[in-house]
Amino acid sequence: MTQVLVFFDRVENQLTPAQAELLTHADALGDAVVVTGSLPPEGPAPLAVQGVTGVLTGAGPMYAPDPALADLVSAAAAELSPDLILGPDTPDTVDALSRAAVSLNAGLITGANGVTGSGSATKSVLAGSWRTTARISEEGPLLATLRPNTASQQVIPAEAPEVVELEVAASSAVEILEEAELPDSGRPDLTEASTVVAFGRGVDGDLSLVEQLADELGAALGASRVATDAGWIDHSAQVGQTGVTVAPQLYISVGISGAVHQKAGMQTSGTIVAINRDEDAPVFEIADFGVVGDLNDVLPQMIAELRRRAK
Numbered sequence: 517m518t519q520v521l522v523f524f525d526r527v528e529n530q531l532t533p534a535q536a537e538l539l540t541h542a543d544a545l546g547d548a549v550v551v552t553g554s555l556p557p558e559g560p561a562p563l564a565v566q567g568v569t570g571v572l573t574g575a576g577p578m579y580a581p582d583p584a585l586a587d588l589v590s591a592a593a594a595e596l597s598p599d600l601i602l603g604p605d606t607p608d609t610v611d612a613l614s615r616a617a618v619s620l621n622a623g624l625i626t627g628a629n630g631v632t633g634s635g636s637a638t639k640s641v642l643a644g645s646w647r648t649t650a651r652i653s654e655e656g657p658l659l660a661t662l663r664p665n666t667a668s669q670q671v672i673p674a675e676a677p678e679v680v681e682l683e684v685a686a687s688s689a690v691e692i693l694e695e696a697e698l699p700d701s702g703r704p705d706l707t708e709a710s711t712v713v714a715f716g717r718g719v720d721g722d723l724s725l726v727e728q729l730a731d732e733l734g735a736a737l738g739a740s741r742v743a744t745d746a747g748w749i750d751h752s753a754q755v756g757q758t759g760v761t762v763a764p765q766l767y768i769s770v771g772i773s774g775a776v777h778q779k780a781g782m783q784t785s786g787t788i789v790a791i792n793r794d795e796d797a798p799v800f801e802i803a804d805f806g807v808v809g810d811l812n813d814v815l816p817q818m819i820a821e822l823r824r825r826a827k
């Protein structure tokens with residue numbers, strides 16, 4: 517049975533979609549123990565899911581980017597000798613697992629699409645144009661961060677796992693002075709969303725239709741660089757080479773030409789639907805479904821049909 521150590525820098529009172537996906541993946545691979553910097557006040561309840569056999573924490577909470585999180589992962593690895601150490605593909609997790617990999621003399625593969633129990637990982641490279649399978653040649657566990665939307669989320673409730681405290685404490689290198697929750701847009705996080713509606717210059721600054729479409733689909737909003745540079749939406753929504761990389765199950769591209777820099781951030785999406793009035797737009801080269809038309813005609817029909825079906 518493969519022993520999997522799953523690292524979450526923090527666990528709150530509900531698992532994030534990426535955490536639920538990772539635990540589903542770990543359950544399919546073997547037994548999972550979660551190591552985390554902090555648990556919610558109600559304890560390990562959110563981790564009471566099939567496949568999680570235990571929870572390891574430090575002696576008191578610690579929060580990213582505290583380098584002690586890496587010590588915690590190393591201590592957990594020394595305790596369990598896992599075959600795999602997995603985490604979600606977030607900057608804080610990559611930071612902690614990179615440091616842990618150095619101290620464990622092990623290898624880390626970031627941005628993986630999947631891992632196997634025999635210690636190899638698959639990953640898209642060169643802007644999604646190649647798929648590689650790699651393994652670490654060093655002794656020791658394979659550390660990997662997994663991109664969201666690469667596996668299904670099917671967490672099955674189970675008994676709450678036992679929590680064991682390791683003798684690792686927060687370091688004094690980082691002091692959290694204040695934490696403030698950002699206003700909730702009501703939409704899923706762009707990098708984790710299973711559906712993304714992305715828009716470009718074609719919307720000409722009017723987001724009303726793409727927002728309605730996103731809300732009908734429970735989708736996150738993404739954008740091309742032209743749209744973020746124009747200030748139509750925050751830069752954090754930029755998808756592409758110099759923005760975020762997304763791989764949702766469904767990516768709807770609205771009024772985006774599909775330049776190579778935009779494709780780099782979305783071409784590994786499951787199904788790509790493109791709406792563009794130019795039939796020669798490069799986005800149609802990678803689209804699974806294309807609609808040649810004016811978005812101001814097409815989107816109202818899509819929204820009306822979705823609303824009709826939702827009744």
Ligand SMILES: Cc1cc2nc3c(=O)[nH]c(=O)nc-3n(C[C@H](O)[C@H](O)[C@H](O)COP(=O)(O)OP(=O)(O)OC[C@H]3O[C@@H](n4cnc5c(N)ncnc54)[C@H](O)[C@@H]3O)c2cc1C
Pocket residue numbers: 715716717718719739740741742743754755756757758759760770771772773774775776777778781791792793794797809810811812
């Ligand atoms: C180093 C570098 C890094 C870059 N990084 C990124 C990046 O991370 N992400 C990114 O997106 N870009 C990036 N770019 C910019 C990229 O090259 C393109 O310029 C940009 O993606 C174009 O954005 P767009 O598709 O919104 O605009 P355009 O290329 O102007 O395309 C607009 C499209 O909308 C269509 N359209 C217009 N009106 C309508 C309508 N009413 N209905 C339907 N369709 C309509 C047009 O036919 C056209 O195809 C980068 C560029 C460089 C040089």
